[in-house]
Amino acid sequence: MADTRKPTFWYGLPVGYVSLDLHPPVERLMGIVNRLRGLPEKERDEADRALRLYAGIVSLLNTNRVQECALGVHPDDSRGFTTSVFTVSTMPTGGSSSKLIVAGLAGGAADGRNEGLRPLDLPCGVGFLSEKRSPAPRSSRPTEASEATPSHIWQGTVAVAAPSTPELIVLQMVTPDLDSTDAYRDILLGIARTLTFTDPNDAAAEDAGQEPEPLTGGAAAMRNDFG
Template identity: 50%
Template sequence: MTEPVGEREPAFWYAIPHGYLQMDLDPPVERIEALVRQVLSLPEEMRLRAEEVLRFYAGVVISLNARRVQACLIGSHPDDAGGIAFSVLTVSTVPASGGNAKLVIASLAGTAADSADEGMRPLELPCGTGFLAEKKVVTTAPGRSAEGSDTPLEGRVWQGTVAVTGSGTSDIIMIQMVTAAVELADDYRDILLGVAHTVAFTDPSLPAAGGHELPEPGTAAATIRNDFG
């Protein structure tokens, strides 16, 4: 399935991989009002928890919109231990310095090619030149700290980012994947690259765009058809 961004942003399309649910970043006022009424009608103990979740959701939406995030998708997949691994996939636009996104991407791709850092490398994508950057970082983890402790919980996550651009836009398209399932970094990198290979700046549903052609087996674009395959 392909999704265009909103009319207020440059038009581009990409495929949503299996196992990901898209968060609504622009919910209608009527839906929010109905949700608030539902929360207020709950018993007190449930209402307090629901209000906490609602405030968290509102804060996330405001933060993502402020960062020009066009899509936020939550993924869940089985892991090797029989549990569920979660990840977050975001697509955002970033204004290019100097207004020439292609030059910025070409410069960064060149830096990636010359860099000794194994976590950064250039990419040749169907839509043009891009680059991949990845790292493992320690960050604040969800949950409550131990009783009597003011230190927030911490956890390790894998973060992968692909940057691309195309004709007709002065912005850089950033596709980022984050997961706490660090041991599955190779699989999530494949999903990220698969999404990046589907990015298009012309409507893929048009005959000239080849929107009905299946990706060649074994390519990164085909990877998203079998997320952990």
């Protein structure tokens, strides 16, 4: 069933990222299942495992209030490729003012009380950036490919207060390419600077003094929080 909730924030997604469909229509899933039934047994079993993995990931992301999950693949200096995962989620604050929470964390980062946090002055308001390196998750079924899995990943997180609801908007970038963390930090901050709580269609119509028209250029790249 399609998600019909009204978007409350928008942001730009850079070239090189492909969004994962977090709300696949039932008809599409049934079509995939029907095609799987026509495959030879070996291929059918492998495709079935892949479909179950996808369904499990989507369920987990939805459980954790993830509104966007995008996979990024970019060329690196060694003529290979570097990868990353970008997510956007909402985090309830239990009825507390999200603006006060962000202001307190950002203030603590500014005076050194909250180590590892960096205050941000974004066009949409005050936020903060945190970074950390964590052990990379390991597969429960070791294979030759898993032996080459990086031992650590870099995780960058930007949090901003939603203006009309008691929740935080959390943007997160994760990559196993520790040599490219500066570049991925810049990408994350670049996305954070496009975050807006004003519908780009409404803004374009107000500026033009007429009904909304199809957007082009940077405005067309703006994406809402539900795809």
